[in-house]
Amino acid sequence: MELIWLEDFVALAETGNFSRAAENRHVTQPAFSRRVRALEDWVGAPLFDRATPGVTLTAAGQQFRTGADELIRRINQLRRESREAGGMEAATLRFAATHALSFTFFPQWMRELESRATLGPIRLISDSMQACEDLMLHGEAQFLLCHHHAAAPSRFGAQFRSQVVGQDALAPFVAPGPDGGPRWSLSDGADEIPYLAYSDESGLGRIIEAQRFTDRAQGLKVVFSARLAASLMTMARDGRGVAWLPVSLAENEVAQGRLVRAAGGDWEAPVDIRVFRPTARQSLAAEAFWSELAVR
Structure with missing residues (x-):
């Protein structure tokens, strides 16, 4: 049995679609299908029902799913811990952080923590929420820094x-019009407002969807989508439409007069900034860092 077979299984279980899962795994669909079949042969039972319009898990697949994520994470973590014990890899703190927080909250947060304790080497990987979750699930990161809302749970x-x-909020922003007010206002009930949306990989998109803001504003029409808040902010600043952005990310643009709010506070979603970690014990450096967080 190969580790990539487990990772393929999780990708297919999450997407329910062979072509999309193969694309996510950066492999051709025929090769992906062969690897899934090889895993089923190793297990000795079909894991997926291919007769349904969308690929679904069989009873055996559902049972296998209960431990697949944790097994992937533990294998990668064991490999990394063994390297550390053998002196092949330094005891570095490994963070995954969503893109917006990686260059707004993270540097200030590190300065605050380092003023009280010595943290040692730090490695940061910045990406979409989906990619960061994958890093955590596969044991490639010890901690994940992200926006979080109870209505939009993570994959953990x-x-x-x-x-x-920390705390933040998601609010609708838009370029100012000639009078300095919002070029488009959600409060006006306009028939059509260009909407800059998050793609499926985005954790912020999950939060906006859970808040059902787009259902309240019937005039919103998607004209552009991207996985990163910074991309949507640039488009909003250029007058392309309305985007829900982290207030912490947009505050400089607001201060410079390049963005304004498109609606009042009832269109805003307060969110936590959270750090996730595996429940299982990690390296001495990682556990020391977590203990430092606990005494904040």
Whole structure:
């Protein structure tokens, strides 16, 4: 059995579609299908029902799913811990952080923590929420820094826990019009407002969807989508439409007069900034860092 077979299984279980899962795994669909079949042969039972319009898990697949994520994470973590024990890899703190927080909250947060304790080497990977979750699930990162809202849970189960380390909010922003007010206002009830949306990989998109803001504003029409808030902010600043952005990310643009709010506070979603970690014990450096967070 190969580790990539487990990762393929998780990708297909999450997407329910062979072509999309193969694309996510950066492999051709025929090669992907062969690897899934090889895993089923190793297990000795079909894991997927291919007769349905969307690929679904069989009873055997559902049972296998209960431990697949944790097994992937533990294998990668064991490999990394063994390297550390053998002196092949330094005891570095490995963070995954969503893009917006990686260059707004993260640097200031590190300065604050380093003023109280010595953290040692730090490695940061910045990406979409989906990619960061994959890093955590596969044991490639010890901590994940992200925006979080209870109505839009992450992909993590009981094998992970988290702490709140900050607060933020998602609010609708738009370029100003000639009078300095919003070029488009959600309060006006316009028939059509260009909407700059998050793509499926985005954790912020999950939060906006859970808040059902787009259902309240019937005039919103998607004209552009991207996985990163910074991309949507640039488009909003250029007058392309309305985008829900982290207030912490947009504040400089607002101060410079390049963005204004498109609606009042009832269109805003308060969110936590959380750090996630595996429940299982990690390296001495990682556990020391977590203990430092606990005494904030």
